[in-house]
Amino acid sequence: MSVQSTIKRKTAPEIRARKGGDPVVMLTSYHAHTAALVDRYCDVILVGDSLGNVMHGFETTVPVTLDMMILQGRAVMRGSKEAMVVVDMPFGSYEASKEQAFHSAVRIMKESLCGGVKLEGGVKMAETIRFLTERGVPVMGHIGLTPQSINTLGSFRAQGREESDWAPIEADARAVAEAGAFSVVIEAVAEPLAAKITKDIAIPTIGIGASAACDGQVLVLEDMLGLSPWAPKFVKRFGDLGPGIEAAIRDYASEVRSRAFPGPQHVYGMKAKS
Ligand code: KIV
Numbered sequence: 001m002s003v004q005s006t007i008k009r010k011t012a013p014e015i016r017a018r019k020g021g022d023p024v025v026m027l028t029s030y031h032a033h034t035a036a037l038v039d040r041y042c043d044v045i046l047v048g049d050s051l052g053n054v055m056h057g058f059e060t061t062v063p064v065t066l067d068m069m070i071l072q073g074r075a076v077m078r079g080s081k082e083a084m085v086v087v088d089m090p091f092g093s094y095e096a097s098k099e100q101a102f103h104s105a106v107r108i109m110k111e112s113l114c115g116g117v118k119l120e121g122g123v124k125m126a127e128t129i130r131f132l133t134e135r136g137v138p139v140m141g142h143i144g145l146t147p148q149s150i151n152t153l154g155s156f157r158a159q160g161r162e163e164s165d166w167a168p169i170e171a172d173a174r175a176v177a178e179a180g181a182f183s184v185v186i187e188a189v190a191e192p193l194a195a196k197i198t199k200d201i202a203i204p205t206i207g208i209g210a211s212a213a214c215d216g217q218v219l220v221l222e223d224m225l226g227l228s229p230w231a232p233k234f235v236k237r238f239g240d241l242g243p244g245i246e247a248a249i250r251d252y253a254s255e256v257r258s259r260a261f262p263g264p265q266h267v268y269g270m271k272a273k274s
Contacts, residue, residue, distance in 0.1 A: 009115060010083060012115060012116050012138035015043060015183055016183060018043075018216070023217070024206055024216025025042045026043060026206055026218035027218065027220075028045070028219070028220045028222075029221055030048075030054065030075070032078050035077075035079030035080040038083065038221065039081055039082055043083060043084065044083055044218075045076055047073045047114070049069065049148070050147075052068070061148055064090040068090070070087075073087040073108060077112055085115055086114065086118050086140050089118065089119045094128060098128040101131065105137045115138060117139060118141070118142055120143075120148050121141075121172075122141070122171065122176055125141070126179040129179035133179070139180070141183070143169060143172040145157070156232075158188040158190065159187075160189050161190050163192075170197060170200065173205070174200065176203075177201040183206055184203060185208060186205050191213055194214055208234075224238045225237075225239040227239075227241045
């Protein structure tokens with residue numbers, strides 16, 4: 001007999017059903033303790049491949065591996081209880097064929113126990129998205145600025161600034177939605193285009209630097225906490241943790257240097273030897 005959990009996590013169909021309703025609240029997390037905090041307030045926790053930048057100090061997400069994503073996905077699943085956890089498919093783990101994508105997605109889902117995967121690309125990835133969703137893998141799309149393509153894009157510039165650039169991005173959004181994705185991240189896209197896409201497609205759009213016209217928003221947790229040394233201009237800082245953490249470390253170092261740290265007699269009530 002199976003053991004049923006009393007707390008039910010949010011599912012892909014529930015997120016899909018939020019189209020045009022309550023905004024979808026999403027943040028990244030890569031580890032158990034922050035996942036527990038994010039879980040209290042967010043519908044979706046994204047184990048983003050931005051962990052390559054945030055945790056590992058890479059300049060891009062290109063070096064991130066499937067094993068890195070699975071390890072942190074497992075940690076986030078252990079730390080959270082109610083949010084849907086979506087794990088990014090890293091560069092090189094899904095583009096070669098739909099079969100490659102399926103094998104990578106199955107590894108992510110079996111080994112991390114997450115509720116779905118996210119992959120970058122629109123029209124070009126539509127066949128793969130359909131293949132995955134028809135085989136039991138919930139897929140979140142990601143269009144607009146796709147950071148894994150940095151080496152062909154050349155820069156992390158906002159997309160669709162001129163109306164003449166809109167058509168391919170709109171086609172990407174339609175392709176992802178029609179292929180069966182349950183939602184789509186739209187990154188660094190001008191507000192009028194984000195609004196048009198949100199009106200045109202049947203699945204929730206989750207913006208990052210794409211305005212409140214979207215059906216929800218995602219940010220990188222460390223960026224909005226003020227912990228990242230650098231964050232994109234569109235990120236509103238809801239905290240200023242970097243300086244606070246530095247001050248605590250500075251105070252600690254100064255206490256240790258002045259030998260002001262307590263011994264076991266203070267901590268455990270032991271008598272000091274005379
Ligand atoms: O990797 C990530 O954190 C992401 C978000 C920026 C959407 O893909």
